[in-house]
Amino acid sequence: MTVRLDELETLLEWRMRVLREVFTLPDDADMSGLRASNETYYREHLADGTHVACFAIDEESGAIMGCGGICYQEEMPSPDNPSGTCGYLMNIYSLPEARGRGVGRSIVEYLVEDARLRGTGKVYLESSEAARSLYHSMGFLDLHDYMKLG
Numbered sequence: 020m021t022v023r024l025d026e027l028e029t030l031l032e033w034r035m036r037v038l039r040e041v042f043t044l045p046d047d048a049d050m051s052g053l054r055a056s057n058e059t060y061y062r063e064h065l066a067d068g069t070h071v072a073c074f075a076i077d078e079e080s081g082a083i084m085g086c087g088g089i090c091y092q093e094e095m096p097s098p099d100n101p102s103g104t105c106g107y108l109m110n111i112y113s114l115p116e117a118r119g120r121g122v123g124r125s126i127v128e129y130l131v132e133d134a135r136l137r138g139t140g141k142v143y144l145e146s147s148e149a150a151r152s153l154y155h156s157m158g159f160l161d162l163h164d165y166m167k168l169g
């Protein structure tokens with residue numbers, strides 16, 4: 020289910036949950052500044068379509084079981100990306116009790132389909148060690164020549 024701006028509070032709650040887990044932040048860490056920055060980001064990018072966020076909903080209970088997003092950006096067109104559109108998958112998360120039940124896969128499939136419908140030439144992500152096998156099984160490849168400024 021694609022997240023709308025009127026669901027922003029729920030989206031922000033899930034984003035903070037993901038950040039706490041990924042960065043191993045304590046429950047009492049002050050996240051107010053980061054939350055405000057994320058709210059600004061979501062308000063701009065959900066509205067202009069350069070970010071799509073979604074929730075995975077349990078059909079029986081209606082409860083949110085996971086979330087994810089894709090950020091769209093433009094780069095110079097090239098032979099491996101003639102459209103010049105890139106999609107960066109991020110915030111892919113499922114509740115611990117939902118892991119291994121296809122929640123993460125369904126989120127990624129949903130977002131990759133959104134990218135495909137937009138004609139996105141490149142879709143990439145960063146992965147935790149625990150999720151690498153999922154992404155490999157979906158066709159994602161390791162980028163050995165990718166670097167990041169520390």
